[in-house]
Amino acid sequence: MKPVEIAQALTDLAEQSFDPAEFPYAFLEAFDNNATTLKRLREGMSNKSDLGGVLQARHIHILTCDAGRAEQTLTALKASKATVKAKVKFILATDGADFEAEDLTSGDTVVCAFKDFPEYFDFFRPLAGISTVRQISENVFDINATKLLNRLYVRLLLDNPEWGTSERRHDVNHFMARLIFCFFADDTNIFGGNGRFKETLAQMSAMDSSDTHEVISTLFLAMNTKREERTAARIPRWADGFPYVNGGLFSGRVDVPQFSKIARSYLVKVGKLDWTKINPDIFGSMIQAIAEDEERGELGMHYTSVPNILKVLNPLFLDDLRAKLVEAGDNSRTLLNLRKRMTRIRVFDPACGSGNFLVIAYKEMRAIEAEINKRRREPDRASEIPVTNFRGIELRDFPAEIARLALVIAEYQCDVLYRGQELALAEFLPLRNENWITCGNALRLDWLSICPPTGKGVTLLADDWFDTSLDQAEIDFENEGGETYICGNPPYKGSQTQTKEQKADLAAVFDPYGISSKQIDYVGGWFIKAAAYAKTAQAESAFVSTNSICQGRIVPILWPEIFKLGSFIRFAHTSFKWTNLASHNAGVTVAIIGLATDASKSRKLYDLNRAGETTVREAANITPYLTVGEDVVVEGQRKSVSGLPDMSFGNMPVDGGNLLFSADDAVSLGLSKQDEETFLRRIYGSAEFIRGVVRKCLWIPDEKLPQALQIGSIRACIDGVREMRLKSKDAGTNEMASRAHQFREMYHGEKHTLILPGVSSEGREYLPVGLIDNHSIVSNLAFALYDAPLWNMALIASRLHLVWIATVCGKLKTDFRYSNTLGWNTFPVPTLTEKNKADLTRCAEDILLAREHHFPATIADLYAPDKMPDDLRAAHDRNDEVLERIYIGRRFKNDTERLEKLFDLYAKMTAATTIKKCKAVARP
Template sequence: MTTKKQIREFIDRWDGQGHEKQETQKFWLDLMQNVLGMTNAIHNTEFEHKTASGGFIDVLCPDARFLVEQKSAGVDLDKKEPRQEGQVTPVEQALRYADNLPFSLKPSVICTCNFQRFRFYDLEKDPRATSSPVADFTLRELGDHIDTLTSVFDTGNSRIVAERQLSEKAGILVANLHNAIAAQYADPDALGSHHSLAVLTVRFVFCLYAEDAGLFPQSAFSRYIESFDAARLRRGVIDLFATLNTKPEERDRYLEPELARFPYVNGGLFAEDIEIPRFTDPIRDSLLAAGDGFDWHRISPVIFGSLMEETLSHDQRRKGGMHYTTVRNIHKVIDPLFLDGLKTELEQIEESRDLMNDRAWRRKLGQYQDKLASLQFLDPACGSGNFLTETFLRLRELENQAIADRLHGQGYIDLGGENSLVKVSIDQFHGIEINDFAVSVAKTALWIAEQQALDDTEDIAGQTLPHLPLHDSGNIIQANALRCDWNKLLPADQCNYVMGNPPFIGHQQRTEQIKRDMELVCGKAGGSLDYVAGWYYRAIDYLKDNPTAEFAFVSTNSITQGQQVAPLFGHIGERGWHIRFAHRTFMWDAQTTDNANVHVVIVGFSRNKEKPVLYSYADIKAEPAESRPEHVNGYLLAAPDVFVTARSQKKGTLSPMLNLANFGSMPLDNGNLLIETPEGHAEAMADPIVAKYVHPFRMGKELINNKERWCLWLADAEPGDMRKSKFISRRVAACREYRENATKTGDAYKNRSTPWLFRDNHQPAHNYLAIPAFFSGRREYATCDWYGPEIIAGNKIYTCDDPDGFNFAVMESAMFMTWQKAIGGRLKSDPGFSNTVVWNNLPLPQLSDELRQKVIDAGRGVIDARAGHEGQSLADLYDPDFMPADLRKAHQRLDKVVDAAFGARKPCANNEERLQVLFDRYVEMTEKIHAPRFSAGVQGQDA
């Protein structure tokens, strides 16, 4: 939030000064970062952006749709200055720059500024800025007009939001049309009908786009539809599709004028013979509504592709693990994978202009174009084609920039063939998708993207270029990517980049087909890996003989946690691949209304030895911080390739200092042995027999939130007591019925003969340390507690023998929580405790009696601090925003002692330092157990 102090300090810094060339960037970044609070301003702002005419825009914010023409302090903003085009004022110059930008970069607001005065023009209301500015104020008046600037950068007015809103409206129009047509199929869910429905829908979408984009004569499609009533419309549509698929020279010479006016489209879009049902008034009305008053030319093919798939049901998406990637998240993959490098290469070419003659420089630009046109991309889980479409648009944007440099304001004559102005083609983009509707959408999205990119090229070249016929591209195929041969679509030796967003399906959602797929691709490891891992296995097998190719996928963060890391990243590393870049866990934001509530990582791989880039998120919704460590391992940590695998309870922990932890007891009773409410508890306690067997019962939620819950613990109950008590006998009978009717192979059925008992009895006979199965990802410390044996630990709690409090002290340290978050699994963003992976592998060395006692004493300090806040739950005490000062100090004292116990030479300044200590200790301790050390890393095994 902007404060008066920030505004005043900014005014004082810039009052009476400002030089256009030297200080424009500093001025606007100061304003955006320190006054408007835009922490990511440097990444969202372009300075000295080159236009097609060869000019340079002082400040361009593409997402905010904002352009600034900056002048030095003292320059009159009404005065004309000489330019190549003649004498122009600053606002006229800004308009000329805007006119020479592609549609995707055109501003909606322009500003002229001389450091001491700001003038804003709204091009949506006044496209040629002929009226007075909507805001005109001095630097000293900034505080009174700060709303003008905040509204310009409001996310609600951003280009992405505007494109999304437009595409959402288009999605609704298409969904209405799709649903109206689907209702007319005899069996719309039959494979053939479903495919025909998909193709028919995207054909109509392309026709709507074509008439607004000028590919068809103006309003030709809408007027053609309007000329038929519903009864005759089906035949009219069939005739239109046949015409669009026929070359002019092959058409009937007596073809009706209303059909003859349509061009030949090709591309295979209208070639297939599909099932077209009878049309109704709702279908006709939906078609006309979609074409009336809506500009299809302006939709984003990337966003619209996602929204088109909104016609799929929620269950279909969930079953297929489909979640759609936002443009922003697509760039988290493609930017570090290849786009940043291509941008840098073009910038270096542009900067070299003064170092070589004009012909050589233009030749270099031509070679750059050839390079762009040579790249081949594969998305083996392409969905609606978002990755392919966005990549195509960005490559064409780079190509258009290179074209503008080559032409430099000169005209161009398209000679065709190898001399064609445009060389990047949708034929470079290949996709595999199991859903036929998505395949149709992906193809159409690429065709629309191709047309929009040509529009931008026309603006640069200053003349019309051929848009039709479409490329007849068969590069998007319907297939199961884990079973088909990717080489048949794109030979591996021709592929440069594999990328995408494979399905998110965890173990619980596995079908028999998925299990077979994983066994086929991953072998024995397939049983322990998430479905997405299959794409990693296929990618490295596909690219095994192509040493320069690279790949990157969006995945659930589960592949970088717990027991999945060793089989997946061990397999990848053994085949010579290493992590070139990675985004650690962040919140997924999908573009569909069915927003996927998952947390993801992005990992990119290469066989080229270069320093990796690691993007870390202080908060899962925040902007990432970038670092370049020497190495990134499978846990996405700047650490060696150490794989921490399960260490069994029977063989003990890695550290001799720690006691074993065990699961609590699982009721498996359908709630019949549990007492959930105060009313139920009162009823139970009113029966003197029942009262003997009622115990407090705790799962993780009860432990952390200090909630009451009870159970019937009948492990020592006599048969006579259970028979006499109606309360007990009724509950036991209900539990018996549940277990007898359960699946014959399950644990419930196996325990049907003892329905008064929990499935298992892991209850300690003495005081124990209670550990929740999951910790909140926000908390800095674990939320453990000590319980007496009378409190029954459920299966969402682990128990640990801890007579003197040493294990409690270790577990309540920042060192433990750092280890837990690094190598433990997660439920969404919450770290999951594991006795075999997390606790049994905690690398705590042997301690002296003196140091061990110091750890215990510091742990007791934490208990004492908690006791000073009677009635507060652990959730209250460990909320990082409200953690009591005395409790935090107690933990900090504990951290100093535990840091030393793990071998830190001095108290760790942060958890990254602790992580380094932990992995160093782990390597040392496993080397003593397992020799020799692996050259690629260390594999932790059962001791």
């Protein structure tokens, strides 16, 4: 059966009258179990259920039950010895009104009304033999907790529509934050006994869920009421055992959304998880996904992975702290000085989301502090690292508060780990009222006011944990002389995908520097603000960024200004594929760039090679293109710096579709063979050349116009062009109406043309340059070298040229975006001897012959990743070897070495211009 047929069978089953005895078999039949299989189950031959249900080994254990007992029945199925022995994947319980099921492999659950269970067809897909690729491989607790919390969240909004409005969404988010804290506190003895919160819910709320919201609201009120005030507040005895938590988390409104039976069931299931296993490193982002509509479909997948976070934090400051710890050895005074230094370090993430970077930084610093205390024989000493030193800015309120909650949880877990649970519990409650995570637009806020050099700026929450406004009383604490490390993973957003508000944000940042921000990626705003911050405060910064800010037209706009502000690139991870667990991250390539102002610090370049190993190099200087060498910015040139032939765009039709034809449409013109030869030519753009698409065009020199006008079909096309051009609002297009028989340009090769597509897939190892005859035309969707010697093709087809244009031209989404002025005219080539040219010509011929050997395979076929023919690959490899020996007398070791040589050569070729530009760049 097809999936749609199975889904329909389930829908039909849900609409029928419920028959407890027949339902299990009807359910299995819907999943395409044949008559023999069902007969064996009915007769008990293969049914091994020990509960009177239906058990299909390795698949599912189903049990129908009395009204109101679906939850207890599912618990019994899970505890069944037969369930374990038969290795079933699913358990299912239903009374015909309620429906509950669990995937025993993943822990995922379904709780719904019986009539709605067909909506969960995807959940049961494996029963139909339809497998899905599991995208998540992180901590099982984090995954299961997020899924269950999401289902609870969605159910609560369904049962309480008013809570889903913009006016009340804040309240439901606040409620979820409180709930998360309660479950964590319940399993970690913070509430004075394991399971007290869950037990109270089970004992005090009715099974029909009618008063669940009232019980939870009362508990929240107790946690917000001091012991001495509880009598006056009329806190009931059953809630009086809970400690005073406050800290703003339980202040303000304590109303709770109404719970349906299904919502209560999810609440119970969430409570059954082992919350001691919560991982605050990533849990904040997973919880954030619950409340973000656009992220809910990818729960648990939108976060920066811990290894990637450490790629930022380790070279930024953690490696230095660890090195100082090693140097200190057991010297008590040196260790004390290091500990004091750490108390004044602030970590500031101005795009903190749910706090991943801050949590990891805090935990790593606590580990170093714990080792210091151990060596100083002070293992029980309270931490002197204030959690308020981990500051953040986040645009949305819910992730901002989850960030603070994640840090609170991390602080408690570190106290338990390094000092023991007794001391951790004694000092944990009540929660502090400070707010060190600010909700706001990081590109609009003054970072010095959020994280000032003197340490001021931690604000006091008067009433509400969720109040993150800036107009509150400040708490001063000593931090004079401390270090600030700015870090994070800001939003990327290329210039084409930015909203109107985001464009305005960038303009507000760059306008004071007299810089146009129209071409700059959104993440560029964080870099310039970090450099400006470091100009007045002792600070270093590092961000995960799209590598586009180190490529193409952005480089000469952004980086000279960063250098003028006194910052330089202290370390960088060159481009690497984004490998967090998001299913939509294919093709995203990032870099990590660290800035500093202290010129005495060493500079390091981290590079991920093809074997997946990271190499580290000390560098005298790291360029904006993330290479080692002098700071050179590449800007478009009108002529080749290497004296190469001119490359131009092809010919633009501006024809309204009247001069261009598919192969079939060209036939419909009804031209004679001689007229076809005279007036039709094959035309190539990027798609036509790469995919072998046949298109033709009318190509009419002035001297042949009278002859062309004698042909009715051609005359009609020319009339169509004229009409289109005259109707245009563009004056230049209007002028071209006087020569409606021609393209805007009329360029073609007298002997041949080298063609190069304007856009090419990133997956190809070489640029798909080709040779076409003198009767073919290049459209404006490709570049052309008219009658250029064939050795130019060898240059373009080389690995050297690919890495150059990938760096200086940038990309269009994930594809290479070519530019004649920025890619070809800037390409540095040593002076070529006649022998060099002859050798390269032979290489180009060999590439063409290898392609011809596989005719009619297209360029797309021949250069598909992992499918490139051996002889073609060998021809390209030989071409690379010949060319690279011209440059350095041997093959380059890697692309990093290629780029460094190219930039060095480019700097020498453009020395006069470069020196002039660099005078305006103030370097440390």
